[in-house]
Amino acid sequence: MFEIDPLFKPVLVGTVLGFLWFLEARHPMFRLKGRRLKHDASNIALGVMNAVLAGLLFASLILAVTSWAVDHQVGLLNYLHFDPIVEMVIGLLIFDCWQYCWHRINHRVEFFWRFHAVHHSDAAMDASSAVRFHTVEIVYSSIIRLLVLPLIGLSIEHLLIYELMLLPVILFHHSNIAVPAAWDKVLRVLIVTPRIHWVHHSHIKEETDSNYSSLLSVWDRLFGSFRLREEPQNIRLGLGDTFDKTAWDSLPSMLQQPFNNSLYKKSSSK
Numbered sequence: 001m002f003e004i005d006p007l008f009k010p011v012l013v014g015t016v017l018g019f020l021w022f023l024e025a026r027h028p029m030f031r032l033k034g035r036r037l038k039h040d041a042s043n044i045a046l047g048v049m050n051a052v053l054a055g056l057l058f059a060s061l062i063l064a065v066t067s068w069a070v071d072h073q074v075g076l077l078n079y080l081h082f083d084p085i086v087e088m089v090i091g092l093l094i095f096d097c098w099q100y101c102w103h104r105i106n107h108r109v110e111f112f113w114r115f116h117a118v119h120h121s122d123a124a125m126d127a128s129s130a131v132r133f134h135t136v137e138i139v140y141s142s143i144i145r146l147l148v149l150p151l152i153g154l155s156i157e158h159l160l161i162y163e164l165m166l167l168p169v170i171l172f173h174h175s176n177i178a179v180p181a182a183w184d185k186v187l188r189v190l191i192v193t194p195r196i197h198w199v200h201h202s203h204i205k206e207e208t209d210s211n212y213s214s215l216l217s218v219w220d221r222l223f224g225s226f227r228l229r230e231e232p233q234n235i236r237l238g239l240g241d242t243f244d245k246t247a248w249d250s251l252p253s254m255l256q257q258p259f260n261n262s263l264y265k266k267s268s269s270k
Contacts, residue, residue, distance in 0.1 A: 009163065010051065013131070016168045017044075020127040020175045029178040029194070029233055032124040040128040042251045047131025050138045058142040065146050066156045075153020091154050092162050093216075098148055100219035102141070103212040112137070114258040120208065121257065123238030125201050130174040134258060166215050173197040192217050199227050203240045 021040070069075045077091045106116040115137040122129045149159065173192045184195045192213050200211040210227040213219045220226035229235055242263055257263065 008160075009167065012164070012167055013047075013171065016171045017127055020171055020177065024126055024176045027178045028176050029198075030125075030176050030235075030237065032126070032176065036124075036126075039124050040126065042254070043122070043128035043132040045251050046133070046135075046254055047128075050131070050133060050135055053135060054138055054142055057139070058146070061146055062142075062149065062159070063156055065150050066154060066159065069150035069153050070155050075150050077153030079153075088158055088161070091152055091158050094152050095148070095154060095158075095162060096213075096215050097219055098152075099214040100212050100223070102144065103214065104225070106137075107209055107212070110264075112140075114264060115140075117239060117243070117264075118254050118257050120201060121239050121243040121254075122201075123243075125174060125176065125198075125237045127171045127175040129201075130171045132254070135255065136258065162215075169215050188217050190217065191215060195228060195232050196220075196226075198232050198235050198237070199229055201235075201237050202229075203236045203238050207235075208239075 069078065073079075076094070077087050080087050080090070082090070106112040115134040118134040118137070119129070119132050122132055154162075169191050173194050174197060175194060177194060179187075179194055181195070184193045187193045188196055192211070192215065196211050196213075196217060199207045202208055207227055207229075210225045211220050212225055217226075
């Protein structure tokens, strides 16, 4: 087992985020209103807080359950006898499909949606929105992951490789960059691109309830939830008037949002 530098994720996220932040300033798709620095600082503050909490609570547990699964030959991958690379590819495909399913569940189950809506209520979505998740969502998602990883039989190395691929793609497809349509068309054959994910962040319910994939774009096509807009620049981001009236660039309001019953009673999105 190789050593995992605990700084690898924050360094990767920070580097990619900085690069995308520069491109967003030079070639934005949406001319967003509001103070960009304040908006991004609040999103990043929430992301950092969640990363620290998840590291303290779950890093050792994830290492323990993945090591236990390997040591005790538990999980699907440990029943296969293929080449290790083939087994890894199978495991990562299954895990990415699980990510799709879990995302879809978060839109369907009202309790989960309350917390996931914090991510969607950002009416000025950019790369920093990729780390904007409510802390409660991070906690229950991490608990569920502790159960899923040994069922698949993923090792900690497999999970590391997956996150090395996933994190840049998530930051990229949340970004406010006017990627040329031809480039996006080529990229979305394999991965989720901005033109796919902007639709998912539309204020229109039918569009919000589509394009759930995280890394590979195949799952939405396979399960019939794929949508595109011919003119994505006309998409209105966020969850509509009720949510847009909240202080979306405020860290305290993001943390309080799921507990504001009036938002969910009035919202036409859910």
